Amino acid sequence: MMRFLHRVCYTFPLFLFVCPGVVSPAFGQSSRAAAERAVRQLEAASGKKVSASFSPATDVVTFLSLDPEAPLTLSLPAGTTAEDRARAFLGGFGAAFGIQAGDGIVLERSSRVDHLGMEHVRFQQAYRGVPITGAELSVHLRGSSVTAVNAKTIPDVEGLETTPEISPAEATRMAASELQRALGITDATLSEPRLELLNQGLLEGWKTETRLAWFIEATKVDLREFIWIDAEHATLLLRFSQLTDNRVRLVFDANDPGDGVYDDLPGDLARLEGEGATGDADTDAAYDFSGDTYDYFWNEHGRDSYNDAGIWMVSSVHYCPEVDPPPDSGDCPYANAYWNGTQTVFGEGLSQADDIVAHEWTHAVTEHTANLFYYMQSGALNESYSDIFGEIVDLTNGTGDDSAGVRWQAGEDIGGSASVQFPVPVRDMMDPTLYGDPGKMSDSEFDCRDHWFFDRGGVHTNSGVPNHAFALMVDGGTYNGQSVFLPIGLPTAARIQYRALSYYLTSASSFRDNYDALNQACQDLSGAPGFPLLGCVMVKRALDAVEMGAGWPCSSPIPRVEPPPLCSGEQAPSIWHYWDIETSGVTACPTDAWPTSLAWCLNSSSSVLGAHATSGEKSYWGFNFDEVSNYPVTVTTSGTLPPGARMQFNHSFGFSNSGSSYDDGGQVELLDSPTLTYFDGGPLITAGQPYGGVISASSDNPIGGESAFVGDSRGYTASQLNLSSLAGQSLKYRFRVATDTGGWDIGWFIDDVRIYTCALCLQNRTLSAGNSGVADAYRASVSIHTADGFTVGGAEDLLLSAPQVRIGNGFEAHGQMTVDNTGCIYIPPG
Numbered sequence: 001m002m003r004f005l006h007r008v009c010y011t012f013p014l015f016l017f018v019c020p021g022v023v024s025p026a027f028g029q030s031s032r033a034a035a036e037r038a039v040r041q042l043e044a045a046s047g048k049k050v051s052a053s054f055s056p057a058t059d060v061v062t063f064l065s066l067d068p069e070a071p072l073t074l075s076l077p078a079g080t081t082a083e084d085r086a087r088a089f090l091g092g093f094g095a096a097f098g099i100q101a102g103d104g105i106v107l108e109r110s111s112r113v114d115h116l117g118m119e120h121v122r123f124q125q126a127y128r129g130v131p132i133t134g135a136e137l138s139v140h141l142r143g144s145s146v147t148a149v150n151a152k153t154i155p156d157v158e159g160l161e162t163t164p165e166i167s168p169a170e171a172t173r174m175a176a177s178e179l180q181r182a183l184g185i186t187d188a189t190l191s192e193p194r195l196e197l198l199n200q201g202l203l204e205g206w207k208t209e210t211r212l213a214w215f216i217e218a219t220k221v222d223l224r225e226f227i228w229i230d231a232e233h234a235t236l237l238l239r240f241s242q243l244t245d246n247r248v249r250l251v252f253d254a255n256d257p258g259d260g261v262y263d264d265l266p267g268d269l270a271r272l273e274g275e276g277a278t279g280d281a282d283t284d285a286a287y288d289f290s291g292d293t294y295d296y297f298w299n300e301h302g303r304d305s306y307n308d309a310g311i312w313m314v315s316s317v318h319y320c321p322e323v324d325p326p327p328d329s330g331d332c333p334y335a336n337a338y339w340n341g342t343q344t345v346f347g348e349g350l351s352q353a354d355d356i357v358a359h360e361w362t363h364a365v366t367e368h369t370a371n372l373f374y375y376m377q378s379g380a381l382n383e384s385y386s387d388i389f390g391e392i393v394d395l396t397n398g399t400g401d402d403s404a405g406v407r408w409q410a411g412e413d414i415g416g417s418a419s420v421q422f423p424v425p426v427r428d429m430m431d432p433t434l435y436g437d438p439g440k441m442s443d444s445e446f447d448c449r450d451h452w453f454f455d456r457g458g459v460h461t462n463s464g465v466p467n468h469a470f471a472l473m474v475d476g477g478t479y480n481g482q483s484v485f486l487p488i489g490l491p492t493a494a495r496i497q498y499r500a501l502s503y504y505l506t507s508a509s510s511f512r513d514n515y516d517a518l519n520q521a522c523q524d525l526s527g528a529p530g531f532p533l534l535g536c537v538m539v540k541r542a543l544d545a546v547e548m549g550a551g552w553p554c555s556s557p558i559p560r561v562e563p564p565p566l567c568s569g570e571q572a573p574s575i576w577h578y579w580d581i582e583t584s585g586v587t588a589c590p591t592d593a594w595p596t597s598l599a600w601c602l603n604s605s606s607s608v609l610g611a612h613a614t615s616g617e618k619s620y621w622g623f624n625f626d627e628v629s630n631y632p633v634t635v636t637t638s639g640t641l642p643p644g645a646r647m648q649f650n651h652s653f654g655f656s657n658s659g660s661s662y663d664d665g666g667q668v669e670l671l672d673s674p675t676l677t678y679f680d681g682g683p684l685i686t687a688g689q690p691y692g693g694v695i696s697a698s699s700d701n702p703i704g705g706e707s708a709f710v711g712d713s714r715g716y717t718a719s720q721l722n723l724s725s726l727a728g729q730s731l732k733y734r735f736r737v738a739t740d741t742g743g744w745d746i747g748w749f750i751d752d753v754r755i756y757t758c759a760l761c762l763q764n765r766t767l768s769a770g771n772s773g774v775a776d777a778y779r780a781s782v783s784i785h786t787a788d789g790f791t792v793g794g795a796e797d798l799l800l801s802a803p804q805v806r807i808g809n810g811f812e813a814h815g816q817m818t819v820d821n822t823g824c825i826y827i828p829p830g
Helices: 029-047 082-097 168-182 200-204 281-301 354-367 374-397 417-420 464-475 490-504 509-523 537-546
Strands: 010-012 016-018 051-054 061-067 071-073 103-112 119-127 128-141 145-152 194-197 210-221 225-228 236-241 250-255 270-271 312-317 338-339 344-348 475-480 482-484 571-579 601-602 619-624 629-636 646-654 664-671 675-678 685-688 716-721 732-739 745-760 765-767 776-779 783-787 796-798 804-807 817-818
Touching: 010 629, 029 061, 029 082, 051 119, 051 509, 061 082, 061 509, 071 082, 082 103, 082 119, 082 128, 082 145, 103 128, 103 145, 103 509, 128 200, 128 210, 145 509, 145 646, 168 210, 168 225, 168 236, 200 236, 200 509, 225 250, 250 281, 250 344, 270 281, 281 312, 281 354, 281 374, 281 490, 338 354, 344 354, 374 464, 374 490, 374 804, 417 765, 464 490, 464 509, 490 509, 509 537, 571 685, 619 629, 619 732, 646 664, 732 745
Parallel strands: 128 194, 250 312, 312 344
Antiparallel strands: 010 016, 010 071, 051 061, 061 145, 071 145, 103 119, 119 128, 128 145, 194 210, 210 225, 225 236, 250 270, 338 344, 475 482, 571 745, 601 619, 619 745, 629 732, 646 716, 646 745, 664 675, 664 732, 685 716, 765 817, 776 804, 783 817, 796 804
């Protein structure tokens, strides 16, 4: 990787000459403050305001656009490559994106000079050679001038763990087990595990921690699953399908030939480029409409097939997925179409709709441009761009009914038996609410479910918002207080969309990123011949009408709560009860499958998810089943609870939910000794992770309507309870998982339960003869020194593996002992 000098010079209009130092935040300075400082320096240097959008998940810039009249011109030798020019800019202003001096970025691709005279350099962010999932940055240049930068990056990566605790083989085993448990699939091909740093908030739009993960892609003819396994704690972090549920053309017939044997895709070759019609409606339509799609992208955008390198376009029609055991009819008729990474596949009748064929091929174009993840906001954009270009082909190929009544409908030409499998059309881009999709961000139809299980976060629903914006750009209209009174027409709107997709979006782009991308793409094109008057004003009005720049309208999931200290100030815990989960009579968790018994199980290194513990090698796991269940794990303590007692336990959970509607959850319960009844301990939580919501009363969950731990803790946290009201009682406590039939999730993990009181911590304490008869325990994290022949006439034990000395009652000191502490724990005997 090429490194640059610490000072790079820039020239600006009006002969201003500037050489700023490398922008780097002071120790402890927030990422937001450092990013804002870099933007201000850029504004001061250019003399013009810089437009900058900030990520709510990372607090750094996601889109930066310079005024066209004040471009940032790099003073570098002639012939400097586009990559070197981009790195030079980041060397001065990388802090805006949380990147220092261009370190930690790897070139992904650098474009040729496009028809507007611009170059585009895309980088992948990495740390210590490990790529960060979805973290990409593109610098856009016109000669030696920087015009814009779009980014999805993670700041403050220094110190992230990059050494895995589990092996690639273990990650592969876990991925295979997840496929079998969740999808019943045992014959997928699994890629070699690849280490990545995954921050789900980058994909989901809210703050989360970054975790070291093994990434594995599972594929077969109708499967393409992306899987991330926590490389430290051996748990499933994220899984979703990247299978998008649409000139040399090859069309294959994938239908069962009638002998009950189902061949792998693509099937039997039915029509090859240049051959005449076959008479089969699905085959000929797939051939013709694939050609229409190729011709559109070539004629309008100069793109040679979906990879821009002339690759053959392979389609299969009459597809029916194999079932086990496969009857002669298979799973027919198959009501779906998809792009699987190498070809398009169509169920019966679906290839007869030109917009569906073009939709699936646009997924292929997207994979070779922005490469949008098929999940959450990026997934909705992935769907929308396919809807948009699918409809463009539909409206420009001279085929079918394009009259005003059906102009913005999707799938209206589906033929054959497929037309009775689901209502057609499937969408209306000018009025998405007609078919249950939102027309703007604040519509009630907007899907806030944040789990991949629910359409991967609403990818087919929330796409209605950018779809509607495009239709307004093309045809105009008044909506939501915005008047698009000068529509820009289909060709211009299409060029803006294509440019945004090709250059200004990255794999984890959000709706706000799309807002910035489309405005910038419009600005790039605004000087082209024939560009409509006020075109970019109308584009912005269309985007504002659907509220695309307003930010994700869904409430964020429960944020990760850092574990609280056991005691505050100079106090330290006196442990009364400690359950480390290392010994138990509870049934061990399965080693090669997910739990099936409605009971807690003991996790260990040999379990399906590994130990997933905060200490030692074991934890308790209560799985979140997709059936009605209500099961606790109970623990009995000995003795009576001392005054002022607290309880703190470590836990990690993921319970099924649909946005802020919670189906499943967990509760901590305590026994009231006088009445011998358990009561909910949630109201006693005073620190750490509280209950996060109420279980839906409309579900069939046994604790519907009650508060509980819900949603996702996003890693291990801790909860602390005040048990003062139970002083003097014997104590039992239990953890309860309660679920319904609405869906499943990873469940609840428990480790390291402590019940204790807090007392003053004894620091830097010297014991001498004057301490005779005083029983204490002293823990030194630095050292223990003895002098003058110090001896103990009572009990003297070295506890655990720490330098801790317990002094028994009635000891006699001869000399002295000094305990030097940087932190200590006070534990009275007994």
